């Protein structure tokens with residue numbers, strides 16, 4: 171049973187430069203994330219990838235009064251992963267209903283149940299964006315009782331100041347910040 175899981179948050183085309191809702195330089199962490207996926211896979215850890223998986227009429231879209239441009243619509247190229255996931259990776263789709271938003275991979279999904287059922291105790295988190303979905307996922311992981319590590323060299327935020335604040339907030343909540351691994 172794997173005691174560890176790597177959670178790759180929202181490494182999707184629309185969140186990369188050129189996409190609908192780009193994280194600046196989000197593509198620069200792709201090689202690091204791929205490297206972590208490979209290394210965690212080699213040591214038998216569970217690989218989890220979360221994704222925004224919105225219906226065409228999602229509440230978070232500007233045309234429906236939300237804060238964001240249309241992004242990560244189900245089964246469109248913008249929702250595709252940009253990292254190399256093994257065939258047995260656990261894919262967690264979030265915010266899949268028109269009227270529900272979810273930044274955290276734990277919100278409205280069965281992620282906590284899957285991790286516990288597999289015997290996972292420690293989770294390592296990477297991906298985008300640091301101050302939104304990465305932070306929400308890390309804080310929820312703490313709440314669910316996991317030991318949580320942030321892989322700081324494999325996350326990317328939208329605004330540097332907000333990213334720094336988010337990292338402090340995670341640290342105060344009990345997330346261990348690893349400069350690298």
Ligand SMILES: [Zn+2]
Pocket residue numbers: 222224230241242265
């Ligand atoms: Zn979204």
